[in-house]
Amino acid sequence: MLHRKAFISPTVALSIEEVTGIPAYMLLAKDTRYRLAHTTKPTPGDKANDPDFLKQYDWAMA
Template identity: 45%
Template sequence: MLHRENKIRKYHTSSAADLIRETMDYYKITQTDLADRLGVSQKHISEILRRKKFISETLALRIETVMGISSVLLLNLDLHYKLRVAKENQPEDTNGKSEKFLKRYDWVTV
């Protein structure tokens, strides 16, 4: 129900790691078992789940084969997650535009 006193929650952007972890929990599969099935090290899976590394296109295809999660979905989740993190780490600008934003010069003729 709409109410003026309800707080607007900040949008949460998930990464592929969130979906992989959720699927692992559902099937009760360990990092080691998943790593064996995907042909990567357990350390690599751990780094992905901690968002220290992100999945490659090849790994996304392997995950799709093993876990049934769309490779396109996984790659899009990581892309949007990394973009949001980059935006959050960007310095604030007072007027909303960078001083380097393109400007049209009146003295230029075509």
């Protein structure tokens, strides 16, 4: 959490909410937005040679 070495788990968010009064859902939402903002977007060439990349499985088409 501190210095972005770990992210907030729901359990920790509930504990922080109990102590500070800041809603756990707000802490988790902010944490998720931070992670999304600091994640690199995949490029088409990242997994171009992997035949299973974004493969639609037959059980998912039912």
